[in-house]
Amino acid sequence: MAIIEVVDLVKRYDRKVAVDGVSFTVDEGEIFGILGPNGAGKTTTVECVEGLRSPDGGTIRVDGLDPQRDRVKLRTRLGVQLQQSELPDRIRVGEALDLYASFYRDSADWRELLARLDLADRVRTEYRKLSGGQKQRVSIALALIGKPKVAVLDELTTGLDPQARRDTWSLVEQIRDSGVTVVLVTHFMEEAERLCDRIALIDAGRLVAVDSPAGLVSRVDGEQRVRFRPATPFDVALLEELPEVSKVEEHGPQLVVTGTGNLLHAVTSMLARNHVVAADLRIEQAGLDDAFIRLTGRTFTE
Amino acid sequence: MLKIVNTEWKLFLREPSMVVFAILFPTILLLVLGAIPALRTPDPQFGNLRFIDAYVSTLVVIALAFLGLNKLPATVATYREKGVLRRFSTTPVHPARLLIAQVVVNVIAGATSLVLLMLVCRLVFDIDLPHHPVGFLVTCLLGMLSLSALGLLIAAWAPNARSAGGWATVVFMLVMFFGGAYLPRFLMPEFLIRVGEYLPPGVEALQESWLGVAPDPVQVGVPALITLVAGTVAAKSFRWE
Ligand SMILES: Nc1ncnc2c1ncn2[C@@H]1O[C@H](COP(=O)(O)OP(=O)(O)O)[C@@H](O)[C@H]1O
Ligand SMILES: [Mg+2]
Numbered sequence: 001m002a003i004i005e006v007v008d009l010v011k012r013y014d015r016k017v018a019v020d021g022v023s024f025t026v027d028e029g030e031i032f033g034i035l036g037p038n039g040a041g042k043t044t045t046v047e048c049v050e051g052l053r054s055p056d057g058g059t060i061r062v063d064g065l066d067p068q069r070d071r072v073k074l075r076t077r078l079g080v081q082l083q084q085s086e087l088p089d090r091i092r093v094g095e096a097l098d099l100y101a102s103f104y105r106d107s108a109d110w111r112e113l114l115a116r117l118d119l120a121d122r123v124r125t126e127y128r129k130l131s132g133g134q135k136q137r138v139s140i141a142l143a144l145i146g147k148p149k150v151a152v153l154d155e156l157t158t159g160l161d162p163q164a165r166r167d168t169w170s171l172v173e174q175i176r177d178s179g180v181t182v183v184l185v186t187h188f189m190e191e192a193e194r195l196c197d198r199i200a201l202i203d204a205g206r207l208v209a210v211d212s213p214a215g216l217v218s219r220v221d222g223e224q225r226v227r228f229r230p231a232t233p234f235d236v237a238l239l240e241e242l243p244e245v246s247k248v249e250e251h252g253p254q255l256v257v258t259g260t261g262n263l264l265h266a267v268t269s270m271l272a273r274n275h276v277v278a279a280d281l282r283i284e285q286a287g288l289d290d291a292f293i294r295l296t297g298r299t300f301t302e
Numbered sequence: 303m304l305k306i307v308n309t310e311w312k313l314f315l316r317e318p319s320m321v322v323f324a325i326l327f328p329t330i331l332l333l334v335l336g337a338i339p340a341l342r343t344p345d346p347q348f349g350n351l352r353f354i355d356a357y358v359s360t361l362v363v364i365a366l367a368f369l370g371l372n373k374l375p376a377t378v379a380t381y382r383e384k385g386v387l388r389r390f391s392t393t394p395v396h397p398a399r400l401l402i403a404q405v406v407v408n409v410i411a412g413a414t415s416l417v418l419l420m421l422v423c424r425l426v427f428d429i430d431l432p433h434h435p436v437g438f439l440v441t442c443l444l445g446m447l448s449l450s451a452l453g454l455l456i457a458a459w460a461p462n463a464r465s466a467g468g469w470a471t472v473v474f475m476l477v478m479f480f481g482g483a484y485l486p487r488f489l490m491p492e493f494l495i496r497v498g499e500y501l502p503p504g505v506e507a508l509q510e511s512w513l514g515v516a517p518d519p520v521q522v523g524v525p526a527l528i529t530l531v532a533g534t535v536a537a538k539s540f541r542w543e
Contacts, residue, residue, distance in 0.1 A: 050392060052388070052391065052392070072394060075392065075393055075394040076394055078392075079392075080389075080392035082385060082388060082389060082392065084385050085384070085385030085386070085388055085389040086384040086385055086386065087384075087386060087389075088313055088381070088384075088386060090313050090316040090317070091309065091313060095309055095312070098305075099305055099306065099309050100393060102305045103393040103394050103395040104393070104394060142389070146393065146394075
């Protein structure tokens with residue numbers, strides 16, 4: 001069942017169109033990803049959903065509410081972790097949680113929440129003394145303090161080191177498992193691929209596709225890549241002549257051969273016929289980044 | 303609301319520079335000036351008053367001006383820049399509450415500062431407690447509110463924390479000058495004294511209600527009007543992000 005419905009959303013800043021006719025639905029209980037390069041319009045989209053910005057066109061429903069008209073009601077059902085939002089330097093973690101808990105008629109037990117987020121020993125620590133990962137976890141705690149049905153998390157792991165990032169990922173899964181629908185905004189392919197049940201791919205303000213990670217990848221399926229370093233120079237045209245091969249690229253000493261069918265066999269037997277030894281040979285299946293290139297016609301630049 | 307005020311008050315107390323300037327500085331200045339014999343000798347030139355007697359209202363101005371035109375715009379502009387206000391607007395509580403809490407904290411901090419000042423005046427320098435307590439209370443309150451409203455207006459209009467600080471400093475200097483913080487008021491030309499009487503927080507009304515008689519209603523009315531106008535304009539034009 002859909003808990004968020006966005007239809008033909010349009011948002012302009014002055015004359016620049018930041019979001020251009022985006023539609024998608026988010027189902028109850030899923031982790032829904034909004035993935036796209038920087039400046040694609042992800043944050044603008046979710047800020048319209050949160051009621052922080054008023055759309056220039058289209059309709060939005062969150063749990064049946066219009067974010068502009070039912071702003072107050074929406075606030076109790078939607079928890080938000082903003083892309084850029086800090087707390088006062090000297091506020092202690094426990095004080096912040098206690099304060100924000102007082103804003104809701106029915107709030108979560110903040111001590112339990114902090115324990116779940118592995119912050120129990122930071123209750124008396126001032127905000128400015130927290131690490132980046134801890135600050136993000138405090139942000140998550142504040143997004144969950146009002147017992148929301150939906151949590152919107154915007155660029156949750158940007159600026160975190162790989163370990164903190166992975167820890168945060170398992171937290172997001174825990175949130176979903178506790179029954180909260182999660183909208184995860186990110187520009188990390190890997191994050192979306194790893195966490196999301198479904199992904200809306202956004203590029204330059206437009207929706208490119210909505211599908212599961214596997215579904216997106218399957219759109220370029222059958223396509224594989226073989227990488228290797230030829231030990232002796234040879235005529236690349238020989239590769240291009242093979243029916244299985246669609247593209248050959250040279251990356252320094254490395255060759256990247258893209259194609260379908262039994263690509264590996266075709267390439268290796270051709271090399272054997274010509275007495276070329278292939279070093280560091282590797283085969284790669286298509287991933288989300290290939291899907292992005294295929295769907296938008298350009299590479300995903302972070 | 304009480305919880306927001308309480309939290310903001312705690313945050314205020316954790317900033318040492320704020321506490322020193324807003325709460326302790328006027329009293330420290332009084333102690334320093336009072337240590338100079340010439341400044342605590344009655345001068346027949348101004349009706350047998352001592353310099354420190356004539357200076358008490360200026361000390362009040364310093365405390366109130368610092369809170370209203372320094373602490374408040376700096377805090378509010380920083381809250382906007384860091385997204386603290388924005389995070390508030392994702393909750394059921396409107397971020398305006400946070401601004402109101404700042405003004406309330408200012409009133410509490412101002413009261414604390416003045417109680418300390420009055421105590422030292424009375425106990426160390428034998429300066430009377432305010433002669434007209436109600437007038438003094440009203441004048442102080444309106445003084446604090448009018449300067450806070452001006453501080454909010456600056457925070458509302460300044461594009462960022464740095465320019466808020468810059469603009470606020472200009473107004474702060476003016477208020478301090480006309481309040482007699484740099485040049486004692488009795489040394490000022492008549493015309494400057496007259497201007498100062500009507501500028502917030504109303505230095506003449508403070509002086510009168512402390513050591514003279516009831517404050518002039520017009521001199522109290524002007525800060526009240528400024529509170530109303532600046533407060534309304536700030537509320538209507540405030541940028542939340
Ligand atoms: N407040 C704003 N004023 C003007 N332009 C903005 C504003 N916020 C974002 N933009 C522009 O809108 C586009 C989309 O931005 P945003 O939604 O933040 O993208 P994303 O979150 O995908 O990185 C960008 O080109 C950005 O420069
Ligand atoms: Mg963004």
